[in-house]
Amino acid sequence: MILVPGRSSKQGTSLNHGKLKQEYIDVTSTLEMNQDDMAKLKLVDGDSVRLKNDVGETIVNCIGKKPEDLPSGMLFIPYGPPSSQLMESDTAGSGMPLSKHMEVEIEKVGG
Amino acid sequence: MTDNIKIVENATCTFCGCVCDDMDLHVDVEEKKIVKAKNACVLGRAWFAEHTIEDAPAAMIDGKEVSIEEAIEEAAQTLVKAKFPITYGLSDTTCEAQRQAVAISDFVKGTIDTTTSVCHGPSGLAFQGVGESTSTLGEVKNRADLVIYWGGNPAESHPRHFGRYAVTPKGMFTPGGKKDRTVVLVDVRKTKSSPVADILVRPKPGKDFEVLWALRALVKGKTLSNDIEKDTGVPLDVLKDLVERMKNCRFGVLFFGMGLTMTRGRHFNSGALLALANDLNEFTHFVAKPVRGHGNVTGADNVVSWQTGYPFGVNFSRGYPRFNPGEFTTVDTLSNGHADAALIIASDPASNFPKKAIDHLKRIPIIVLDTKSTETTKDAHVAFRTATYGINTTGTVYRMDDVAITLRPAFESPFPDDETILTGIRKRVHELMLAKHKAHGASGEAKVASPSKD
Numbered sequence: 001m002i003l004v005p006g007r008s009s010k011q012g013t014s015l016n017h018g019k020l021k022q023e024y025i026d027v028t029s030t031l032e033m034n035q036d037d038m039a040k041l042k043l044v045d046g047d048s049v050r051l052k053n054d055v056g057e058t059i060v061n062c063i064g065k066k067p068e069d070l071p072s073g074m075l076f077i078p079y080g081p082p083s084s085q086l087m088e089s090d091t092a093g094s095g096m097p098l099s100k101h102m103e104v105e106i107e108k109v110g111g
Numbered sequence: 112m113t114d115n116i117k118i119v120e121n122a123t124c125t126f127c128g129c130v131c132d133d134m135d136l137h138v139d140v141e142e143k144k145i146v147k148a149k150n151a152c153v154l155g156r157a158w159f160a161e162h163t164i165e166d167a168p169a170a171m172i173d174g175k176e177v178s179i180e181e182a183i184e185e186a187a188q189t190l191v192k193a194k195f196p197i198t199y200g201l202s203d204t205t206c207e208a209q210r211q212a213v214a215i216s217d218f219v220k221g222t223i224d225t226t227t228s229v230c231h232g233p234s235g236l237a238f239q240g241v242g243e244s245t246s247t248l249g250e251v252k253n254r255a256d257l258v259i260y261w262g263g264n265p266a267e268s269h270p271r272h273f274g275r276y277a278v279t280p281k282g283m284f285t286p287g288g289k290k291d292r293t294v295v296l297v298d299v300r301k302t303k304s305s306p307v308a309d310i311l312v313r314p315k316p317g318k319d320f321e322v323l324w325a326l327r328a329l330v331k332g333k334t335l336s337n338d339i340e341k342d343t344g345v346p347l348d349v350l351k352d353l354v355e356r357m358k359n360c361r362f363g364v365l366f367f368g369m370g371l372t373m374t375r376g377r378h379f380n381s382g383a384l385l386a387l388a389n390d391l392n393e394f395t396h397f398v399a400k401p402v403r404g405h406g407n408v409t410g411a412d413n414v415v416s417w418q419t420g421y422p423f424g425v426n427f428s429r430g431y432p433r434f435n436p437g438e439f440t441t442v443d444t445l446s447n448g449h450a451d452a453a454l455i456i457a458s459d460p461a462s463n464f465p466k467k468a469i470d471h472l473k474r475i476p477i478i479v480l481d482t483k484s485t486e487t488t489k490d491a492h493v494a495f496r497t498a499t500y501g502i503n504t505t506g507t508v509y510r511m512d513d514v515a516i517t518l519r520p521a522f523e524s525p526f527p528d529d530e531t532i533l534t535g536i537r538k539r540v541h542e543l544m545l546a547k548h549k550a551h552g553a554s555g556e557a558k559v560a561s562p563s564k565d
Contacts, residue, residue, distance in 0.1 A: 002316050004299070006369070007268040007404075013157035016126075019462060019485045056466050069301040074316060076300060081462050081486060089465035092377070094236065095228035095424055095440025097465050100373035101317055 001037070003051065003075045003086065003102040011078035019080075028080025033106075034072045035064040041108060048109040051075075051086060053102060058082040059109055075104070113141040122519045124151055125203070125406030125501035126158040128511035129269050129276070134159075138521045145502070145521055152270035159521075162482065162499045169526050171494045179495070179527060179535075186454070186478040186493045187539035191547065193452035193476075195428075196221035199441045200458030201415075202230075202408035204480075204529040205506025205518070209407075209414040211533035212456055218540045220427045222450075225411040226458055227423040228440040230369070231401045233378035234385075235412065235422045236436060240378070241385040246364070246398040247512045253282035254396075257360035259295040261384060262319060262370020263402050266304040272402065273307055277366065284361070293356060297322070298370060312353070315344035320376040322350070323383035329354040330390045358394040365399040403511035406501070410509035445471045454536075455479045456529060457497075461486035478536075480529050495532050498524035506530065 014024040031049065043049065045063045052058075060082050070076060077083050079099070086102050122134040136159065137147035148159040170182035177185075190196045198216045201209050202225055216223035227235060251258070258277050265272040273279060278294055285291040296308035299316045314322045321343045325335055329350060340346045357363055365388050371380040384399055391397035403409050412422040419425045421434035437443055441460065444450040445468035452475055461469050462485060476492035482499045498504050503524035509515055 004316070006264065009153055009267045009270075009303070012126075012154045012267070016154075016157040016161040018161075018483055019459060020489075071300065071313075074300060079463060084463055084469065085466050087465040089442060089446035089467035091437055091440065091442055093437030094377050095224075095232045095436035095442060096372060096377050097229070097442055098374065099229065100369060101375055 001073050001075050001104055001106055003077065003083070003104045004100050005077050005079035005083035005102075006100065008078040011080065024080065028078050029060045029082050030077070031060045031062045032065045032070060032076040033062045034067055034070045034074065036067055037072055038062065038064050041106070043108055050107050050109050051082075051104045052107075053086050053104045055088050056085040058085040075106070113139055115140045116146070117521075119519055119521050122521060123501050123508070123516055124148070124155040124158060125508055125518070126154050127269050127406060128403030128409060129271050130406060130508055130510040130516055131155065131271055131275060132516050133275075136521045140522060143522050143524075154270060159502065162502050164524060164526075165483070165496075167484070167496050169496050171491070173492060179532070182493050182495060183532065183535040183539055186536050187543055189452050189476050189478060189492065190215065190219045190221070190454060190536070190540055191543040193219070193221070195444070195449050196452040196454065197441060197444050197450040198223040198454040198456070199460060200226060200456040201411040202226040202405035203457035203500065204407060205500050205504070205508060206407065206410045206414050206515075207506050208456070208500075208529035208533050209411055210418065211530060211537050212454070213415060213418045215454065215533065215537045215540055216425075217427050218537065218544050220430065222424075222426045222428075222439050222444060223415060223419075224425070224439065224441045224444075225408065225415060225423045226405060227408055227412055228436065229442060229463070230404055230408060231372055231381075232423055232436060232440065233372040234367070234381040234401045236378040237382035237385050241382045242389065243385060244388045244392060244398045245400065245512075247514055248276040248400075248510065249514075250362075251277050251364050251398075251400075252280045252285070254284050254362040255282075255364045256285060256291055257293050257295070257356055257363040259297065259357075259363070259365045260304065260308075260402075261297040261365060261367040262372075262374075262380075263366065263368025264298065264302040264304045265366075265368075265402065266302065266307065268368070268404065269402060272366075273304075277364070278307055293360070295353065295356075310349075310353070312345055312349060317375040318343040319371055319374065319380050320383050323380065323387055325350055326354055326357075327383070327387050327390055330358065330387070330394075357391055357397065360395055360397075363388075363391060363395060363397040365397070366402050367399065368402045369404075400512060407508040409511050409513060410507065410515075413509055413513065442468050445469075451475055453477045455481075455487055456533070457481060459485040459487045461490060480532055482526075496526050497532060498526045498528040500528070504528040504530075
């Protein structure tokens with residue numbers, strides 16, 4: 001699947017409170033996922049999932065989004081420490097890693 | 112809350128690149144906090160409310176409280192001893208502080224880079240290759256009748272961009288506000304910005320370049336087949352309609368965000384969009400503007416450019432500035448293991464960088480200036496707690512359209528500002544470098560230029 005990290009309002013307000021505070025950690029650990037994709041993987045809102053690729057892995061909680069809002073195969077997460085664990089460091093000579101287009105595998109954690 | 116409330120009119124919010132300078136701040140002078148920020152958006156309200164005076168040491172070395180002078184000495188010694196010192200961050204501080212950081216990097220023959228490299232750095236490359244048809248946000252407000260947002264979600268990242276600059280404000284030639292404008296949003300997903308758009312275009316992920324190139328072809332009168340939808344996810348009729356609107360508007364603007372620069376294609380995406388804007392000037396007036404994230408990231412581009420000739424990713428190891436993204440940009444200097452000391456100013460790479468870069472950052476001595484504790488300050492060899500720009504200190508910042516704005520602070524901080532700390536480090540680094548050159552038998556004065564400002 002394609003993971004797209006980005007800014008959200010809650011991420012923006014919680015980072016002002018403090019990046020080491022629980023609110024920011026919770027916000028940046030919440031993954032938005034197409035509801036149909038969640039059903040295929042037998043996931044419900046709040047379930048923990050493991051995201052992994054060749055770079056690393058991270059565990060986050062998922063919440064469903066309507067298919068018309070988030071297409072099948074796409075994941076969105078407010079950027080922060082969990083998404084960084086999956087970011088390739090190669091910048092292809094540009095200085096910029098592919099921060100918004102990460103290919104990841106997803107699996108349910110804890111059965 | 113006490114009764115001692117001071118009102119600071121026309122203060123500036125420096126949270127994002129909109130740099131809105133119409134804040135009326137209600138300041139509790141005794142409590143040293145902002146209790147109300149009139150005109151601020153949701154992000155601005157959090158910015159003003161959460162930047163209070165925290166009980167923390169002003170300076171620490173390896174987690175132990177020290178005097179500011181001791182910390183400056185250790186920071187300078189660390190930078191001078193390093194073979195490949197890097198300076199990074201700078202987008203959330205004043206131009207005056209940024210200027211000092213460039214001088215430090217120059218003296219220690221280090222590398223300076225800003226958060227631009229992981230933001231609109233690819234657009235910076237595209238500007239050099241393609242050029243930029245540009246304008247201020249004031250011109251957009253007064254003239255634009257077609258506003259296109261590409262690869263961004265301003266409703267959440269720049270909440271007042273719509274209301275203050277580009278969509279709803281009534282301008283000289285747009286007296287009806289939103290009624291006089293057509294708004295187009297191009298994004299791979301539906302976002303909180305979507306309701307503002309008259310037209311939504313949803314390309315497949317990673318297909319922005321193909322969509323932009325198809326638009327360029329249509330603008331130039333070329334024929335495209337319906338297969339374009341299979342490749343890009345956007346029907347040919349939608350592209351044709353958009354081209355007609357772009358060619359026939361009075362003043363069009365393309366605002367573009369990280370959806371272009373952080374995905375496959377990077378600077379080619381930004382370059383395609385800039386080229387499209389250039390093409391459209393055959394038919395009407397069209398401009399393109401990157402939507403910038405941090406409060407003074409545009410200032411960082413300006414300061415580093417006017418002092419070195421290049422906007423980011425600049426290396427001084429040969430005694431003169433060299434620009435090479437991919438080599439002197441911070442993700443690369445860290446991931447490749449080249450950097451052996453880091454001066455981080457108002458930024459948190461340990462939170463947002465790729466894992467490999469973070470792993471190396473944790474292995475080298477870091478000097479950090481920040482207003483709050485972060486993942487990066489946790490690993491700092493030398494840590495300075497500094498005052499918040501715009502809230503505690505004055506100075507200059509650049510709005511995302513390169514308009515310079517002077518800050519009006521709300522209340523004093525017990526912590527020094529970034530400029531003060533960096534000036535101290537710069538002076539000490541200069542002394543140490545002079546001594547180093549003299550010890551090697553060279554004419555230090557000739558090798559190390561004197562700074563223009565004490």
